[in-house]
Amino acid sequence: MDPLYQNRLHVTRREFFGKSATGIGTVALASLLNRDGFGDAAPLGGLPSLPHLAPKAKRVIYLFQNGGPTHVDLFDYKPKLKDLHGQPLPNGYAEGKRFSTMTGEADGKLMLAPVEPFKQRGESGAWVSDFLPHTAQIADKLCFVKSMQTDAVNHAPAIQFLLSGGELPGRPTLGAWLTYGLGSESDSLPSFVVMTSISKGTSCGQIFYDFYWGSGFLPSKYQGVKFRGTGDPVLYISNPDGVSRSMRRGWLDDISKVNELKLQEFGDPEIATRIAQYEMAFKMQTSVPELTDLSGETKATLEMYGPEVHEPGTFAHNCLLARRLVERGTRCVQLMHAGWDQHNSLTTELYNQCRDTDQPSAALVQDLDRLGLLDETLVIWGGEFGRTPFIQGDINNRPRWGRDHHPYAFTVWMAGGGIKPGLSYGASDDLGVNAVENKVHVHDLQATWLHQMGIDHEKFTYKFQGRQFRLTDVHGHVVNEILS
Known part of the structure; x- marks a missing residue:
């Protein structure tokens, strides 16, 4: 392939979709940040053409x-x-x-x-x-x-x-x-x-x-x-000794700002995935322990599922x-x-x-x-x-x-x-x-x-x-x- 033509293709993808002020990187990041209250709306993803x-x-x-x-x-x-x-x-x-x-x-x-x-x-x-x-x-x-x-x-x-x-x-x-097409009903x-x-x-x-x-070939945030x-249902769901939730939030905000710059520069969907994973991991520190706490279930419900339900x-x-x-x-x-x-x-x-x-x-x-x-x-x-x-x-x-x-x-x-x-x-x-x-x-x-x-x-x-x-x-x- 002609080197000049190859470079033009490269620039088209990276410059137009990555560095454009209205590129996919900015749109993807805005969608993710809105989930955390950084924006006014709270979209949960999915394709606008769905459902059919x-x-x-x-x-x-x-x-x-x-x-x-x-x-x-x-x-x-x-x-x-x-x-x-x-x-x-x-x-x-x-x-x-x-x-x-x-x-x-x-x-x-x-x-x-x-x-x-x-x-x-x-x-x-x-x-x-x-x-x-x-x-x-x-x-x-x-x-x-x-x-x-x-x-x-x-x-x-x-x-x-x-x-x-x-x-x-x-x-x-x-x-x-399903996650790619319909998005999520939960942000936590x-x-x-x-x-x-x-x-x-x-x-x-x-x-x-x-x-x-x-x-597969979809962005990895959909896996x-x-x-x-x-042990913990998800690794590293708990903060290490000496690390408070506010400290972790501050680190995450700083990392997100760096990732945001890279996302805007390159438009790589895997950077958007990384941002989303960090945010979800932070929210799961609260949502997962609540999810796995069965103390609110009635005795009748637990017995219905059988003797191994507590294990x-x-x-x-x-x-x-x-x-x-x-x-x-x-x-x-x-x-x-x-x-x-x-x-x-x-x-x-x-x-x-x-x-x-x-x-x-x-x-x-x-x-x-x-x-x-x-x-x-x-x-x-x-x-x-x-x-x-x-x-x-x-x-x-x-x-x-x-x-x-x-x-x-x-x-x-x-x-x-x-x-x-x-x-x-x-x-x-x-x-x-x-x-x-x-x-x-x-x-x-x-x-x-x-x-x-x-x-x-x-x-x-x-x-x-x-x-x-x-x-x-x-x-x-x-x-x-x-x-x-």
């Missing part, structure tokens, strides 16, 4: 179950599995299907009956296993999508695909997209918060990669803020914090609970997973409903894929029964946020191998989530490396049949 349509939901709580919950043992009742228990998978069901290397070819694999009985629940008659008695009690509040399909067959790509629309790291996740707590947990004694945990809540399960780092504790976060204006809360990867532990660790997540999940839905928050909060429960209806392992060794990854049919449930309650949508075949009725792809689910937040997924884009990207990539249709 009247939103049914203002916030999202995603109860993500890492590892792939087994749909045929929890939600998708297939009596034929019991009839064929121990017999080879019939021809035609898995033809041309790709499974993980732990299974290889599905031909000749033996069918495995559900571990626990199923019953129809509530007035809706939804099938829910005895593994999940608390979820069974709220079945009429839930919408079960039983025809889910995804593209990836291994954990990290499948999780990333569900959360960002692409199997490789580098794209913004759902919470980052992050708009996108993530918490992780794993059942005690679980041997099949998954790694929590930071890109599961990353901002999720991870709350820790031990930071557990799924139960995180569910209650999720409710408290959305009460205070957090846009997206993503809880990630690992351990559903039961390749050889259906009769042991599946019980642990259900014990630790069933009651808190149901309690969260009930608690939101009790407080009048459920209608405007979209609650999502599910993993990255399901589990195979056939066994992985020895059919005669019950303590070691397991199921492999299964992307061709699985179940998620949703509640609130304008989703029809008491509905079971879509279906898999008589063995739970393939989705056959009202198929819902991951991109369709993502399009539906955005629609409920008032966003047209085809119009909601961000230009990166010469291309307009969106959460749904170039696919996806809103599943209107599940909308109330």
Whole structure:
């Protein structure tokens, strides 16, 4: 490239957008400072073009179950599995299907009956296993999508695909997209918060990669803020010994002035991110301790979430914090609970997973409903894929029964946020191998989530490396049949 032309491009970006008195640096900084009372208004970000349509939901709580919950043992009742228990998978069901290397070819694999009985629940008659008695009690509040399909067959790509629309790291996740597009309802707590947990004694945990809540090519201020399960939820939330709050405020003001000069000079969005992070960290010194103080919760509420609610780092504790976060204006809360990867532990660790997540999940839905928050909060429960209806392992060794990854049919449930309650949508075949009725792809689910937040997924884009990207990539249709 001609050096003079290259320099002209460089000057255009830096001079016009950085040093102009009305450049993006000045606008971004003004928006941030207004949150602290330095200006008259108090905007909380977001795009002026949004929402595209009247939103049914203002916030999202995603109860993500890492590892792939087994749909045929929890939600998708297939009596034929019991009839064929121990017999080879019939021809035609898995033809041309790709499974993980732990299974290889599905031909000749033996069918495995559900571990626990199923019953129809509530007035809706939804099938829910005895593994999940608390979820069974709220079945009429839930919408079960039983025809889910995804593209990836291994954990990290499948999780990333569900959360960002692409199997490789580098794209913004759902919470980052929502924060970028809709802004925040709180100026003292992050708009996108993530918490992780794993059942005690679980041997099949998954790694929590930071890109599961990353901002990808969006400015990094939109990435999720991870709350820790031990010690202070956020590092350095407390002042060091000998440092008062007023001293910290003074230091922050001086640092902000220096960063403001650099922002005006270069227009680098990461400088704006740094300013915003410093301001948010200062506010969180007050907001986070108040958030995590459960002393104001009633005994009945705490008991509803189960015995582990008082223990930071557990799924139960995180569910209650999720409710408290959305009460205070957090846009997206993503809880990630690992351990559903039961390749050889259906009769042991599946019980642990259900014990630790069933009651808190149901309690969260009930608690939101009790407080009048459920209608405007979209609650999502599910993993990255399901589990195979056939066994992985020895059919005669019950303590070691397991199921492999299964992307061709699985179940998620949703509640609130304008989703029809008491509905079971879509279906898999008589063995739970393939989705056959009202198929819902991951991109369709993502399009539906955005629609409920008032966003047209085809119009909601961000230009990166010469291309307009969106959460749904170039696919996806809103599943209107599940909308109330």
